Amino acid sequence: MRRDIFQAVADPTRRAIIALIALQAMTPNTIAEHFDTTRQAVSKHLRILTECELVKQEHQGREIYYSLEIDKLKEIEEWLEQFKKIWESRFNQLDQVLATIKNQKK
Amino acid sequence: MKNNLLFDFTVDKSTNTVFVNREFAAELTLVWQAFTTKEILDQWWAPKPWLSRTKRMDFVVGGRRFYAMVSPEGEEHWSIQDFTSISPTTNFKFFDAFADKDENINSEFPGSEWDLNFSAQNGTTTVKIIIKHKSLADLEQIIQMGFKEGFTMTLNELENIL
Numbered sequence: 001m002r003r004d005i006f007q008a009v010a011d012p013t014r015r016a017i018i019a020l021i022a023l024q025a026m027t028p029n030t031i032a033e034h035f036d037t038t039r040q041a042v043s044k045h046l047r048i049l050t051e052c053e054l055v056k057q058e059h060q061g062r063e064i065y066y067s068l069e070i071d072k073l074k075e076i077e078e079w080l081e082q083f084k085k086i087w088e089s090r091f092n093q094l095d096q097v098l099a100t101i102k103n104q105k106k
Numbered sequence: 107m108k109n110n111l112l113f114d115f116t117v118d119k120s121t122n123t124v125f126v127n128r129e130f131a132a133e134l135t136l137v138w139q140a141f142t143t144k145e146i147l148d149q150w151w152a153p154k155p156w157l158s159r160t161k162r163m164d165f166v167v168g169g170r171r172f173y174a175m176v177s178p179e180g181e182e183h184w185s186i187q188d189f190t191s192i193s194p195t196t197n198f199k200f201f202d203a204f205a206d207k208d209e210n211i212n213s214e215f216p217g218s219e220w221d222l223n224f225s226a227q228n229g230t231t232t233v234k235i236i237i238k239h240k241s242l243a244d245l246e247q248i249i250q251m252g253f254k255e256g257f258t259m260t261l262n263e264l265e266n267i268l
Contacts (some may be wrong), residue, residue, distance in 0.1 A: 097150045098169050
């Protein structure tokens with residue numbers, strides 16, 4: 001199943017997890033210590049983030065460490081930037097239309 | 107057109123809401139007209155080289171704008187806007203959704219709620235737009251509908267002029 005990356009970042013707990021592991025790779029237990037939710041709930045969030053390729057797992061001995069895929073996060077920002085540019089473009093056109101109408105009225 | 111008019115664009119990912127604020131160097135009634143009259147809307151709504159083609163627009167509460175974004179190759183992407191509230195020259199709201207050419211609403215992609223506010227100060231008009239999506243993935247769909255390419259072309263055109 002392909003996960004929706006934007007749903008992944010829409011959840012406040014998942015955003016907090018992202019902020020947490022952006023600093024350093026962590027095991028699910030360490031991550032869970034930062035939240036009031038159960039270890040199971042944190043695991044579920046980590047699974048969704050992994051499926052979206054927002055986080056990656058690394059095995060070190062018996063422990064699994066989760067860290068952030070910075071590039072994937074940048075993709076979201078770039079994508080939002082595109083949306084911003086559509087509006088910029090649209091409004092620049094409107095500026096011209098408004099100027100034209102104003103001139104016609106004179 | 108280069109100017110110092112305010113433009114800000116912010117996205118609140120936790121509520122799937124997009125905020126777009128923009129100032130225009132024109133009086134309130136004219137800006138209101140530009141947003142609510144199909145002939146004027148079609149001149150600016152689609153980022154070039156795309157075209158906006160409004161087949162029908164009934165700007166009353168309960169009325170609808172049925173329009174297409176037309177790609178340079180002539181490909182049409184239809185949408186509807188159903189007007190849910192109108193307070194002349196200060197605010198109007200609509201529900202926006204993708205549709206097919208026969209005006210059947212695309213149920214695969216949830217629509218978005220738009221809230222547009224207009225205010226005037228010292229000869230400029232500020233428009234504040236709030237767009238609430240069911241999920242931000244809808245926005246991804248909008249980009250995929252070709253604006254990405256369209257926009258790159260616009261930038262290229264600009265480079266040629268400069």
